[in-house]
Amino acid sequence: MTASTSSLPAAAxxxxxxxxxxxxxxxxxxxxxxxCLLPWLLPSQALAVNVLIYxxxxxxxxxxxxxxxxxxxxxxxxxxxxxxxxxxxxxxFGLPWFAAMLLGVAFGGALAFLVGLLSIRTxxxxxxxxxxxxxxxxxxxxLQASSWxxxxxxxxxxxxxxxxxxxxxxxxLDPVKKYYxxxxxxxxxxxxxxxxxxxxxxxVIEAVRENETRARACGYDVERTKLLSFTLSGVIGALAGxxxxxxxxxxxxxxxxxxxxxxxVMMTLLGGAGSFFGPFVGALAFLxxxxxxxxxxxxxxxxxxxxxxxxxxxxxxxxxxxALAALAGRxxx
Amino acid sequence: MDxxxxxxxxxxxxxxxxILIMVALGLSIIFGMLGVVNFAHGALFMVGxxxxxxxxxxxxxxxxxxxxxxxxxxxxxxxxxxxxxxPLYGRSVDDPLLLTFGLGYVLVEAVRIVFGSDxxxxxxxxxxxxxxxxxxGFFPVYRLFxxxxxxxxLVLLWLGLEKTKFGLIVRAGAKDPQIMRVLGVDxxxxxxxxxxxxxxxxALGGVLAxxxxxxxxxxxxxxxxxxxxxxxxxxxGSLLGAVVAGLLVGVAISMTALVAPEMATIVMFALMAxxxxxxxxxxxGKKSRA
Numbered sequence: 001m002t003a004s005t006s007s008l009p010a011a012a013x014x015x016x017x018x019x020x021x022x023x024x025x026x027x028x029x030x031x032x033x034x035x036c037l038l039p040w041l042l043p044s045q046a047l048a049v050n051v052l053i054y055x056x057x058x059x060x061x062x063x064x065x066x067x068x069x070x071x072x073x074x075x076x077x078x079x080x081x082x083x084x085x086x087x088x089x090x091x092x093f094g095l096p097w098f099a100a101m102l103l104g105v106a107f108g109g110a111l112a113f114l115v116g117l118l119s120i121r122t123x124x125x126x127x128x129x130x131x132x133x134x135x136x137x138x139x140x141x142x143l144q145a146s147s148w149x150x151x152x153x154x155x156x157x158x159x160x161x162x163x164x165x166x167x168x169x170x171x172x173l174d175p176v177k178k179y180y181x182x183x184x185x186x187x188x189x190x191x192x193x194x195x196x197x198x199x200x201x202x203x204v205i206e207a208v209r210e211n212e213t214r215a216r217a218c219g220y221d222v223e224r225t226k227l228l229s230f231t232l233s234g235v236i237g238a239l240a241g242x243x244x245x246x247x248x249x250x251x252x253x254x255x256x257x258x259x260x261x262x263x264x265v266m267m268t269l270l271g272g273a274g275s276f277f278g279p280f281v282g283a284l285a286f287l288x289x290x291x292x293x294x295x296x297x298x299x300x301x302x303x304x305x306x307x308x309x310x311x312x313x314x315x316x317x318x319x320x321x322x323a324l325a326a327l328a329g330r331x332x333x
Numbered sequence: 334m335d336x337x338x339x340x341x342x343x344x345x346x347x348x349x350x351x352i353l354i355m356v357a358l359g360l361s362i363i364f365g366m367l368g369v370v371n372f373a374h375g376a377l378f379m380v381g382x383x384x385x386x387x388x389x390x391x392x393x394x395x396x397x398x399x400x401x402x403x404x405x406x407x408x409x410x411x412x413x414x415x416x417x418x419x420p421l422y423g424r425s426v427d428d429p430l431l432l433t434f435g436l437g438y439v440l441v442e443a444v445r446i447v448f449g450s451d452x453x454x455x456x457x458x459x460x461x462x463x464x465x466x467x468x469x470g471f472f473p474v475y476r477l478f479x480x481x482x483x484x485x486x487l488v489l490l491w492l493g494l495e496k497t498k499f500g501l502i503v504r505a506g507a508k509d510p511q512i513m514r515v516l517g518v519d520x521x522x523x524x525x526x527x528x529x530x531x532x533x534x535x536a537l538g539g540v541l542a543x544x545x546x547x548x549x550x551x552x553x554x555x556x557x558x559x560x561x562x563x564x565x566x567x568x569x570g571s572l573l574g575a576v577v578a579g580l581l582v583g584v585a586i587s588m589t590a591l592v593a594p595e596m597a598t599i600v601m602f603a604l605m606a607x608x609x610x611x612x613x614x615x616x617x618g619k620k621s622r623a
Contacts (some may be wrong), residue, residue, distance in 0.1 A: 013440070028612065056527075062437050071427045071430065071431075073372075073434075098484060118609050118610070119373070119609075120604055121609055121610075121613040122565075122613055125364070125368075125370045125426055125430065125569075126565065126569060128370065128430060129370065129561040129564065129565060130561075130565060130605070130609065132557075132558060133558050133561045133562050133602055133605055134559060134602065134606070136555075136558040137599060137602035137603075137606075140598045140599050140602075141599060144595045144596075144599070172533060229479055232431065257554075258557075258558075262434060262438070265431070265434070266435070269431060297447060299442050299446055301439075301441070301442040302438075302439050302442035302446070304438070305435045305436070305437075305438030305439035305442065306435075306439055307434040307436035308431075309417065309432055309436060309439070311429045312421075312428055312432040312435060313420060313421070313432065316424070316428065329451065
């Protein structure tokens with residue numbers, strides 16, 4: 001491998017330098033280590049929990065956008081579905097927390113399958129429009145079904161205060177304990193996503209992203225690949241939603257809005273789409289920016305939006321992707 | 334349920350559809366020509382409504398707002414194309430989409446800073462208020478006016494695209510920009526104007542809609558989704574499709590509101606899902622595009 005190939009963009013598949021290969025092999029333990037340290041590095045526990053939840057949502061989204069190359073603008077639907085179903089299962093049916101989470105993830109996954117079935121019939125730019133429209137459908141359905149969802153007031157009244165794990169009661173009203181309980185689920189999901197990316201299926205979704213026609217010519221069923229990627233991505237999103245519900249003990253209607261979908265897109269792009277660490281870096285950058293800017297103005301969205309525009313124009317590979325490319329350019333020699 | 338009520342509701346559906354046509358046409362023209370989906374389209378609709386409101390309150394006349402705001406916002410659109418979108422040509426089709434999404438964010442927040450977060454009522458101009466008796470029932474004058482304005486704009490647009498040299502260049506450029514360049518046409522200038530035209534149309538939709546809807550910074554989000562639904566049903570890049578689908582969606586919404594008000598917003602998405610199942614390219618779309 002010559003020096004010139006090692007400066008290829010980060011999107012190129014196989015790691016090209018020894019340290020990149022090592023980074024890839026250790027990506028799950030490294031992520032978990034970083035997540036363990038997060039509450040002690042950030043100014044507040046609340047921020048750490050948010051980075052955890054939105055980071056997980058962005059990781060799931062990245063599977064679809066970064067690796068399969070499908071720009072969905074409707075990911076709020078699955079995030080929200082996971083949160084709502086968990087809350088309803090606990091608050092209105094009295095299910096134990098674990099069953100409620102399973103139900104939330106299953107429902108979110110089923111919804112993603114249905115939305116995927118419809119939107120994958122369209123291609124290219126249509127796809128983004130259809131996913132946005134269908135997520136609006138979910139939003140307005142939740143608004144109308146207020147006897148289930150609480151409508152505009154949001155869903156309340158399902159506080160989980162202790163979690164029993166094999167007879168060991170954990171008080172999750174304590175922020176630090178809550179963080180580590182939620183982190184266990186996020187860590188499992190990270191391992192799962194890493195496993196998917198390392199599998200032959202992971203190679204196929206990248207093939208679809210790079211050249212759909214060629215992937216089809218090689219005999220891969222592109223539609224089924226996209227649908228599976230869409231559903232998996234929705235399942236991770238729904239899991240993030242269930243964690244959100246457990247964390248806040250309320251589900252605001254806004255969780256289903258276009259703002260949530262857009263925020264996930266921004267986080268993923270800011271961090272670096274198509275890289276494993278990118279979405280968490282992006283979630284951290286986005287939420288830190290929101291935290292800091294809202295100290296001096298309530299109009300933080302104008303700053304975030306401007307930063308996002310600048311990233312699209314000048315740093316489309318995002319923070320992590322750009323850093324990787326820069327390091328690869330040096331480290332390869 | 335009497336026939337007069339149905340006729341009135343049908344008519345308000347057409348007026349609603351007329352607004353949707355303006356928004357969806359702008360979206361469709363820009364896409365057909367530049368291959369860019371403008372995700373700031375809803376925000377620009379909202380900015381158009383605010384600009385109309387501002388001009389009308391300054392001059393004391395709705396007519397100035399109706400005339401000046403679309404032109405001003407159209408010029409602003411030209412600036413957007415030149416400064417923000419042009420650097421992205423030749424990159425992934427997702428990039429302009431992402432950029433305009435961020436732009437929409439910035440525009441909504443900028444309007445919040447200038448005009449505040451609360452909605453502003455927009456008075457129907459006195460000369461257009463009241464109802465008119467058309468023999469089959471009483472119809473609000475303002476809605477008749479909206480349908481009339483949209484019809485005139487549609488005719489002008491059709492004449493402009495089909496009968497002028499500029500229209501010929503636009504149509505040819507949508508098919509093959511490369512050949513147009515070879516023939517010595519400055520296609521970049523055409524794209525600039527087309528983007529401005531598309532943005533101007535949605536701003537006009539915003540001004541026209543202002544007296545019928547509550548003007549607030551969030552009003553663009555639903556409009557964007559509505560415009561997407563119309564474009565998907567009609568077929569991307571098809572102007573006839575945008576007109577037919579706009580009317581279809583408008584009438585579907587208002588007729589559903591008559592029977593089951595809580596389903597009114599949901600019905601258009603169901604319509605879109607049905608079209609996607611039967612004809613994924615849209616009613617008037619061609620298979621190869623997108």
